[in-house]
Amino acid sequence: MGDLGWIFISTLLINNFVLAYFLGLCPFLGVSGKLETSFRLGLATIFVMVITALCAWILNTYILIYAPYLRLISFIVVIASVVQLIEMAIKKLSPALFRALGIFLPLITTNCAILGLAIFATNKGYGLWQGLVYALGAGCGFTLAIVLMAGLREEVEMSNVPTMVKGIAFNLIVSGILSMAFMGFAGLFSAG
Amino acid sequence: MAKSEKQAYDEFIKGVWRENPVFVQVLGMCPMLAVTNSAINGVAMGMATFFVLMGSSFLVSLLKNLIPKQVRISCFIIIIATFVTVVDYVLLATLPGIHKELGAFIPLIVANCLILGRQEAFASRNTIRMALADALGMAAGFLFALVALGGIREILGEGKLFGISLFGDNFEPWVIMILPPGGFITLGLMLLFFNWLEEKKKKLDAQVAATEGSDL
Amino acid sequence: MSEEKQAAAEAGEPSSNRLVGTLAVAGLLSGIIIITVYLATFDTIKENKARELREAVFRVLPGVDKMQRFLHKEGALVVSHVEEKGEKPIYGGYDKAGKFVGYAIPNAGPGFQDTVSVLYGYKPAERVVVGMWILDSRETPGLGDKIYKDAEFVANFDHLSVDPKIVAVKKGRKAKPNEVDAITGATISSKAVVRIINEGNERWLPKLSKPGLEPALEKVEATPEKAEAEK
Amino acid sequence: MTQKDPKLLIQPGPQLRQQMTTPAVMRDVWYALAPTTLAGIWFFGIGALLLLITCIATAVLTEWYFSPEDERRYFLGDGSAILTGLLLGLTLPPALPLWMAVVGSAVAIGVGKTIWGGVGSNLFNPALVGRAFLLATFPIAMTTWTAPGDFFTMPSSIFALPLMTGVVDTVTQASPLGLMKFEYTDTGFVELLFGNTSGSLGETSGLLLILGGLYLWWRRDLDWRIPVGILATAMAFSLALYMMDSGRYPGPIFTALSGGMLLGAIFMATDPVTSPLTPKGIWIFAVGIGFLVVLIRVFGGFPEGMMYAILLMNAATPLIDRYTQPRVFGRGLDTK
Amino acid sequence: MNLLQQIKDSLSRNIGSFDHGVHPRHHKGQTEKLAIQRLPFGKRFVIPLGQHIGAPAKPIVQLGDAVKRGQMIAEPGGFVSVALHSPVTGRVTVIGSERYADGTFQDAIVIEADQYDPQQMDVNPIDWEALSMEDFIGEVQKAGIVGMGGAAFPCHVKYAIPDGSSIRYLLINGAECEPYLTNDHRQMMEHTEALLYGAEIVRQKLGAEEVVIGVEKNKPEAIVALQNAIKPGQPVRVAPLEVKYPQGAEKMLIKSVFNVEVPAGKLPRDVGVAVNNVGTIIAIAEYFQTGKPLIERVVTVSGPGVTYPANLIVPLGTSIREVLDYAGGLKDETRQVVLGGPMMGASIADLDAPMLKGSSGVLALTVHETERPQEYNCIRCGRCVEACPYFLNPARFARLAKARMYEEMAETYNVMDCVECGCCTYSCPSGIPIVQHIRTAKDHLRSMKGKVQ
Ligand SMILES: Cc1cc2nc3c(=O)[nH]c(=O)nc-3n(C[C@H](O)[C@H](O)[C@H](O)COP(=O)(O)O)c2cc1C
Ligand SMILES: Cc1cc2nc3c(=O)[nH]c(=O)nc-3n(C[C@H](O)[C@H](O)[C@H](O)COP(=O)(O)O)c2cc1C
Ligand SMILES: Cc1cc2nc3c(=O)[nH]c(=O)nc-3n(C[C@H](O)[C@H](O)[C@H](O)COP(=O)(O)O)c2cc1C
Ligand SMILES: Cc1cc2nc3c(=O)[nH]c(=O)nc-3n(C[C@H](O)[C@H](O)[C@H](O)CO)c2cc1C
Ligand code: SF4
Ligand code: SF4
Ligand code: SF4
Ligand code: SF4
Numbered sequence A: 001m002g003d004l005g006w007i008f009i010s011t012l013l014i015n016n017f018v019l020a021y022f023l024g025l026c027p028f029l030g031v032s033g034k035l036e037t038s039f040r041l042g043l044a045t046i047f048v049m050v051i052t053a054l055c056a057w058i059l060n061t062y063i064l065i066y067a068p069y070l071r072l073i074s075f076i077v078v079i080a081s082v083v084q085l086i087e088m089a090i091k092k093l094s095p096a097l098f099r100a101l102g103i104f105l106p107l108i109t110t111n112c113a114i115l116g117l118a119i120f121a122t123n124k125g126y127g128l129w130q131g132l133v134y135a136l137g138a139g140c141g142f143t144l145a146i147v148l149m150a151g152l153r154e155e156v157e158m159s160n161v162p163t164m165v166k167g168i169a170f171n172l173i174v175s176g177i178l179s180m181a182f183m184g185f186a187g188l189f190s191a192g
Numbered sequence B: 001m002a003k004s005e006k007q008a009y010d011e012f013i014k015g016v017w018r019e020n021p022v023f024v025q026v027l028g029m030c031p032m033l034a035v036t037n038s039a040i041n042g043v044a045m046g047m048a049t050f051f052v053l054m055g056s057s058f059l060v061s062l063l064k065n066l067i068p069k070q071v072r073i074s075c076f077i078i079i080i081a082t083f084v085t086v087v088d089y090v091l092l093a094t095l096p097g098i099h100k101e102l103g104a105f106i107p108l109i110v111a112n113c114l115i116l117g118r119q120e121a122f123a124s125r126n127t128i129r130m131a132l133a134d135a136l137g138m139a140a141g142f143l144f145a146l147v148a149l150g151g152i153r154e155i156l157g158e159g160k161l162f163g164i165s166l167f168g169d170n171f172e173p174w175v176i177m178i179l180p181p182g183g184f185i186t187l188g189l190m191l192l193f194f195n196w197l198e199e200k201k202k203k204l205d206a207q208v209a210a211t212e213g214s215d216l
Numbered sequence C: 001m002s003e004e005k006q007a008a009a010e011a012g013e014p015s016s017n018r019l020v021g022t023l024a025v026a027g028l029l030s031g032i033i034i035i036t037v038y039l040a041t042f043d044t045i046k047e048n049k050a051r052e053l054r055e056a057v058f059r060v061l062p063g064v065d066k067m068q069r070f071l072h073k074e075g076a077l078v079v080s081h082v083e084e085k086g087e088k089p090i091y092g093g094y095d096k097a098g099k100f101v102g103y104a105i106p107n108a109g110p111g112f113q114d115t116v117s118v119l120y121g122y123k124p125a126e127r128v129v130v131g132m133w134i135l136d137s138r139e140t141p142g143l144g145d146k147i148y149k150d151a152e153f154v155a156n157f158d159h160l161s162v163d164p165k166i167v168a169v170k171k172g173r174k175a176k177p178n179e180v181d182a183i184t185g186a187t188i189s190s191k192a193v194v195r196i197i198n199e200g201n202e203r204w205l206p207k208l209s210k211p212g213l214e215p216a217l218e219k220v221e222a223t224p225e226k227a228e229a230e231k
Numbered sequence D: 001m002t003q004k005d006p007k008l009l010i011q012p013g014p015q016l017r018q019q020m021t022t023p024a025v026m027r028d029v030w031y032a033l034a035p036t037t038l039a040g041i042w043f044f045g046i047g048a049l050l051l052l053i054t055c056i057a058t059a060v061l062t063e064w065y066f067s068p069e070d071e072r073r074y075f076l077g078d079g080s081a082i083l084t085g086l087l088l089g090l091t092l093p094p095a096l097p098l099w100m101a102v103v104g105s106a107v108a109i110g111v112g113k114t115i116w117g118g119v120g121s122n123l124f125n126p127a128l129v130g131r132a133f134l135l136a137t138f139p140i141a142m143t144t145w146t147a148p149g150d151f152f153t154m155p156s157s158i159f160a161l162p163l164m165t166g167v168v169d170t171v172t173q174a175s176p177l178g179l180m181k182f183e184y185t186d187t188g189f190v191e192l193l194f195g196n197t198s199g200s201l202g203e204t205s206g207l208l209l210i211l212g213g214l215y216l217w218w219r220r221d222l223d224w225r226i227p228v229g230i231l232a233t234a235m236a237f238s239l240a241l242y243m244m245d246s247g248r249y250p251g252p253i254f255t256a257l258s259g260g261m262l263l264g265a266i267f268m269a270t271d272p273v274t275s276p277l278t279p280k281g282i283w284i285f286a287v288g289i290g291f292l293v294v295l296i297r298v299f300g301g302f303p304e305g306m307m308y309a310i311l312l313m314n315a316a317t318p319l320i321d322r323y324t325q326p327r328v329f330g331r332g333l334d335t336k
Numbered sequence E: 001m002n003l004l005q006q007i008k009d010s011l012s013r014n015i016g017s018f019d020h021g022v023h024p025r026h027h028k029g030q031t032e033k034l035a036i037q038r039l040p041f042g043k044r045f046v047i048p049l050g051q052h053i054g055a056p057a058k059p060i061v062q063l064g065d066a067v068k069r070g071q072m073i074a075e076p077g078g079f080v081s082v083a084l085h086s087p088v089t090g091r092v093t094v095i096g097s098e099r100y101a102d103g104t105f106q107d108a109i110v111i112e113a114d115q116y117d118p119q120q121m122d123v124n125p126i127d128w129e130a131l132s133m134e135d136f137i138g139e140v141q142k143a144g145i146v147g148m149g150g151a152a153f154p155c156h157v158k159y160a161i162p163d164g165s166s167i168r169y170l171l172i173n174g175a176e177c178e179p180y181l182t183n184d185h186r187q188m189m190e191h192t193e194a195l196l197y198g199a200e201i202v203r204q205k206l207g208a209e210e211v212v213i214g215v216e217k218n219k220p221e222a223i224v225a226l227q228n229a230i231k232p233g234q235p236v237r238v239a240p241l242e243v244k245y246p247q248g249a250e251k252m253l254i255k256s257v258f259n260v261e262v263p264a265g266k267l268p269r270d271v272g273v274a275v276n277n278v279g280t281i282i283a284i285a286e287y288f289q290t291g292k293p294l295i296e297r298v299v300t301v302s303g304p305g306v307t308y309p310a311n312l313i314v315p316l317g318t319s320i321r322e323v324l325d326y327a328g329g330l331k332d333e334t335r336q337v338v339l340g341g342p343m344m345g346a347s348i349a350d351l352d353a354p355m356l357k358g359s360s361g362v363l364a365l366t367v368h369e370t371e372r373p374q375e376y377n378c379i380r381c382g383r384c385v386e387a388c389p390y391f392l393n394p395a396r397f398a399r400l401a402k403a404r405m406y407e408e409m410a411e412t413y414n415v416m417d418c419v420e421c422g423c424c425t426y427s428c429p430s431g432i433p434i435v436q437h438i439r440t441a442k443d444h445l446r447s448m449k450g451k452v453q
């Protein structure tokens, strides 16, 4: 249990996918303009990540031990199709949920944070529960980062950032400061 | 003939400088930021991307007429993933040290939007020759950006370039450069620098235009 | 030219058979390429991995020349040649004469940044740690990475008593045989290494065979890495 | 004498203004920091003075260089750059090489302030952005604490050549927090209060910091809720831990007086620009900082968490502000 | 209501005050001891047709007509509109565009005074007790009475209570929270009887139980004068109020006196209260006692730029210049002349513009008051937030308005609830003209709304 707790804290704060691993930067930089949207994108990401962890575990346990060379392709294909299936199911079962989250699903399925999650979880040799917690932590970490970023960006929208700086350059530097602030969590609960 | 050569050259130069995938188009950032804490890693990642981009551009433009529109993205991804897997295994077999450094980020080349983007925007619509020129340019531009970023981070972060010590023993390394915030901030500042160049150039052009106008 | 036109006409309404067919062909093609490369590189990769492991084991167990994997099964250590999922192995090291020297135990735990994977050598006869090596870590360059770059720190583990348990103390204060001089500026990472070894000891020491009763060196050809090395 | 027809000004109302202006607020903060600054120089010597001057000069020059030409006078006129330089200097170890201080101060103003659009637009505390950058860049130099010496000490490390390591030749000594975290030793209450301990230039004397805070509060330049909220939360949290294991966790008094707690709570968390606007938001902000400081100090990898706690809550400030708008007069009432 | 809520309520029942607001120095010393004087009649009187809120009045006189003092010269242009009367006996010389205080031109009737007329009026009391409610409202409209508190809102509209609502309290606004102004103060002391008489009329007509007169505590003489004049058993009481701006804003006043918040978008009558300024009530009293419609008002002439500050009865339509001249003229240091109080009033462009029904003061300000601090970026100090009596977020308004994000100002931050009291601008150390930004935003929003419809 302590192990699972640490996995969660570690991916949420210390090894945040966006701020420490540079994963999921396109949505992080591209969709963080509006708070509302960012939050929903975050939720959708958590969802897809958990599905991914599940798929990766199934693939790793039942298929890839026989054909390790298919890892990358099978991850991509399986994750994309499962998410697509779920998207269709959601659309049928709960149109409201679909409107809230569904539009983001295609955007996320092929991004590097999802693939990275599958690959890291595999490399770390996580079991089912560890993988799921890892995915949850990574997704929540992504949500935390993008929501903070969106808050900052909405605020900055109203202020007089020099035009030369505006845009990706500025967002990257803000991410850098945010990443620096998150360094404060390093070593959390491991000092012993 | 000469004309098409010039065209191909143009495509190449466009990718390296004018439409540099990183500094101008801001594509493919995730796989690059994570590994560019040294010039040599930048080279390795750049070369890996180079190979994947060239290979898939070649295949895609070769097969462009055979692939139906509806499944083209899936086909592109399969092609790209194939090349990435190949690179992964080859690196693991030949340069295990580098592979360890780049680690899990090699498979992530698949997700690099630059590669898929080039297939969609260029290779699937052009001749093999042009597709290769374009891929060469883009890959070279990407490589250039990775090495530049990795180089800066290595110089400040360790006082070295390609592992060669630059400032002597007493150098105080700028640890942040090798850490994630350093990546963000350095790339941000480099983009800022490019914006600044652009602005400067625009001003200069405007001045030139103004003086020419007055001459008339 | 006419072919192209035809293709264009078809592109409007390709049958679903054709779509599936294309994908299947693409998959097949890519499968063939991947398997070819996989087979071509398989041996080298395997050898690289084995060599890496061997080097690490030899590093943490000085004087060792041969090794084999152990698993803990049904209350005893048994030699294992194939990887099994979910089971964590340790390694036994033997000298040139085939005499048992000690164990190389891998363990991992949280460090300053991310998980730190440690391999350490343990001699059950003297109840001492005789070597430590970091297999994987993301500790801060220049600080935390001293846990493997700083020879002085690594040397702490050359002859380190595990009784009652290993303790990290401030640099220069090492007095007892079970104490480790921590790295200044990287106390957390140093303590993490110590903690990881202590945890490894807790898990493994009770499971080890009685000194002198360790599994004997089995037929060397059986271990694939040995086979490679002999080539 | 009466004028025939004076040239009348047309100005939008209201015609009256209270007397306080932004530059005056900034000047008040200088005055409030003066005792602490002088004490720092007294304890750590002329070297400390040089360090502070370097920080301030770099801050002002950077601000001047990056501000738009036609607005330079106005940008510098508010005096906030001097304050940023001073506060950064006060958070540095006294033996830090001057060239590093230059880097930190330039980053503080350049990355922490001007790219955001100058005073008032930045969302992170500029001085702390500079300091966080320095800590992550030169972790060893930034955690090498020297013991207070006599007035004429000038560590040779501060004159290290640019890009080169400074060799600290004065007596180094772990800070009270370092001692606590890694050796579980307490430092006495009296030392903490009067500041004869090692640590950052400006954080050593609790008493003078509190005095400065009272001055600012009296001048209405500072929102009392922030320091009170931070200290109360941090002390409550550490009291709870202390009661669980007093040998291992620091007590509430030590928590309140050690490290950057007071400097941060009184002068840095209160930076109006980077703290929430709404009363409820300010409480959330303060409680968040108090909690994070103790979390990082006790369970995290760093002996001191004030800087990170403030930066993290700075990041959350826009969100806090957004969700704590006060209830508008006449809205949200129970409809009868 | 549960017990907890009750305890909370009784604790928060800080009668006599409201939350937030500002404390500007009140500068009333210059005029508060000066008895009301009458300004001599001038020569030329300009009566703009649209000097109240609502539809402009319609002229009923012709060019060249002779008019008597108090004669109706324009009739109401609709229900939300009032009549206009001639302030003097004289002749109509112009019906057309005239300069307004803000520099624009407005339709007006100009009357040249008859220099030789004694300007006396007949006394024609009106038996208000006999009037039906409808007739009463008609009379008030005919008398041209508008709110004298500054907004110049037609008074009779307030009295037209729709079915279903009823008024329990008549709240008389004697707060006079604007610095410098003392006209309400003097009227409460000198016209106490008229005030109480008017209060009785309105109370009876509206069927209210009680009259409450809210007066800030910095006018103790007024409070004493009123208390002495109130007869035992009369349903009138004086509520002393904390000295704080904008104590006189009606919703703040209601909060201070009754601890009731008028919901946003609702009117005082929705909580059973009718609010009238002191001057308004006195004007009503005078009309029913003597038949004199609203043709003059009490004005405070003050400020450091005025030679002899005074409280004057000014015939409406008199030019500002004449008022100032009577007060000894402007000093050389004068930089700005303000019509109304220094917080809500507007600076004027032309001294020849006329005094209006809503002009409570003429203030001459010097460099010391008019110099504006250098404007800096907002430093989010929160002083404006702590000042806004409506609990809005002025800092956010300023930022959003600068970024032209007007829609968000309305949707998320309720900018339309702002009454432009000026507390935010007053308290801002960065010298940001927040109210100005808010006005820009409101104008924009209104014009957008117009377009959509
Ligand atoms: C940027 C940065 C990176 C750090 N990295 C590590 C690290 O990897 N491992 C570690 O033990 N301490 C690291 N530290 C230092 C710890 O925060 C802590 O200060 C240190 O372990 C205290 O040790 P000392 O008491 O020996 O100085 C780092 C500090 C900073 C500022
Ligand atoms: C900010 C503000 C301050 C006000 N201050 C006063 C005041 O001090 N005295 C006053 O009579 N009316 C004041 N008013 C006007 C009142 O809100 C209200 O309109 C008036 O009392 C109604 O009476 P009337 O219609 O008779 O003028 C103020 C309005 C605002 C918006
Ligand atoms: C259409 C309309 C109807 C109004 N009806 C009433 C009313 O019935 N009772 C009332 O007290 N005020 C009424 N008012 C007046 C306002 O509440 C307020 O007193 C007026 O706008 C001036 O207020 P101020 O002086 O505080 O700015 C009405 C205003 C408008 C625009
Ligand atoms: C009470 C108070 C505290 C301040 N604290 C800081 C601070 O910690 N760091 C800083 O750079 N500026 C500080 N300032 C100055 C100023 O607000 C700061 O430079 C702005 O963040 C620049 O936009 C402070 C100002 C005041 C009034
Ligand atoms: S699209 Fe993909 S590869 Fe490109 S920058 Fe975004 S995340 Fe990175
Ligand atoms: S603001 Fe002016 S008009 Fe309004 S109540 Fe106060 S003094 Fe009267
Ligand atoms: S002017 Fe508007 S926003 Fe400003 S204090 Fe008054 S009500 Fe609030
Ligand atoms: S008072 Fe001025 S500076 Fe302070 S928060 Fe409000 S607008 Fe900003």
Ligand code: FES
Binding pocket: A022, A023, A024, A025, A026, A027, A111, A112, A113, B028, B029, B030, B031, B111, B112, B113
């Ligand atoms: S999200 Fe990482 S590459 Fe796009």
